[in-house]
Amino acid sequence: MDARRHRRLRAASSALAAAVLLSCCLPSAALAHTDRDDAILGFSMAELGISEELQPNIDASHAALMDEEGTLWYGRAAGERAQIASLTKIMTAIVAAEHLDAGDRIVVTPEAAAVGESSAGLAAGDEMSFGDALKAVLTASGNDAASAVAQAAGAVILGGCGQDGGAAAREAAFVEAMNAKAAELGMDGTCFANPHGLDFDAYAQGQYSCARDVAVMLHCAMGNDLVRSGIGHARTTIAVSRGGGTVAVANTDTMIEGYPGTCAAKTGYTLAAGPCVATALNRGDGHEYYAVVLGSSSKPQRFADSEALYDWVLAHRDELQAAAQPADASAGPAAPPASAEATYQLVSAPHSVRAEIGGVQAAWPVVAEVAHADWTDRTVAATVLDPNATATVPREGGRLEQEAALDAVTGHVAPGDVVGRLAFRRDGAVVWEADLVAAEDVPAPTWWEAAGIAVERFLGGFAGLPGTARSELLNLGAMEVS
Secondary structure (H helix, E strand, C coil), X not given: CHHHHHHHXXXXXXXXXXXXXXXXXXXXXXXXXXXXXXXXXXXXXXHHCCCHHXXXXXCCCEEEEEECCCCEEEEECCCCCECCHHHHHHHHHHHHHCCCCCCCEEECCHHHHCCCCCCCCCCCCCEEEHHHHHHHHHCCCCXXXXXXXXXXXXXXXXXXXXXXXXXXXXXXXXXXXXXXXHHHCCCCCCECCCCCCCCCHHHCCCCEECXXXXXXXXXXXXXXXXXXXXXXXXXXXXXXXXXXXXXXXXXXXXXXXXXXXXXXXXXXXXXXXXEEEEEEEECCCCCEEEEEEECCCXXXXXXXXXXXXXXXXXXXXXXXXXXXXXXXXXXXXXXXXCCCEEEEECCCCXXXXXXXXXXXXXXXXXXXXXXXXXXXXXXXXXXXXXXXXXXXXXXXXXCEEEEEEECCECCCECCCCEEEEEEEEECCEEEEEEEEEECCCECCCCHHHHXXXXXXXXXXXXXXXXXXXXXXXXXXXXXXXX
């Protein structure tokens, strides 16, 4: 890696000051609320003209509620990009179940055992049935189990093409199959990058999804008997070959045993995603519901929101259905009025950093990494002051294209300092633009560090190493939200 070679060459430099702020905090606690922009059966609250009593009272920034027929009963920013953390493992289970049988043997590779974070407690060389491995994936949310399952199914995928490869190649083939399945299901707001859902450091690979797509995914999963049997456990054990023993696994969900009718639950959490959960409810009345809550303010709140969604639809299903029907029932379901304009969310970044900018302490999306010209291996995390910015434009016209002008940054950089400019254009005209500002503190080198850097650049030139880090635009671009 270039950065490591730079550091070995920097004999005269001292330890780097002010470590980069890579962690981002949980969303701050918030009260549950209703939102007139929330959608019910494809209509906004305003279009339906319903009272607040007929609106669910939840806290999450993104949510969806779907039934067994695929009807989206409720959505809050349901098509807006978000991180989904371990909810990714639902698709891992779906795709793996299409290539493996319950009795197939899964062997945990060293690569799978070393993934880290959420773990089912597996060790390299452990062997178990695919049926038990699914429990480790869906109940324990084991990243080790998800990687092992992906590699086993990936071997089958590659074998069918007469190919072979190491663990990385098998896992890559599996992720490709995950995205193919997402496309097949119409999950056009989703991109998978790994089988477990980690989204930081080496795993910040540009993955994303949305609440609506997760509901579609869970709907599909519950239609597969093998996956369905693995996702509804509060706690269970799996048999592994390690001395013929067993490994106990437990779910972090509180609804399977605490909310009547809950038949599936998959939780997730990373700093970028916040607390999230996807659950299924079946009370034997002929209906099954799938609730998805993303970006909740706390881990307990994600369950409270899910229960509120279920309480809401169970109490008001008939009233809501009647409100969404046209006056002439023979005309079929009413359609939302077509809009001549579309609104786009402009800022969607793969991770964020915690910083105080302009007196506001928050987790700011990292829209770009801007090279610091005084260093060989340092960048400045950049954001915009309005991360919720949108643009409303006529539907007729070309795509919204983003462009960034990144400054040559030198000296001490403090949060809020301007380090570039981000703009969106459509058919050549600027639709929206804003300064890119630093979201972290990056000091200038001391005189002795500068001397070491000069030597480093001189020596690095012979090895073909770049003199500065690489600037990169990370924003995922405009996404339609209405």
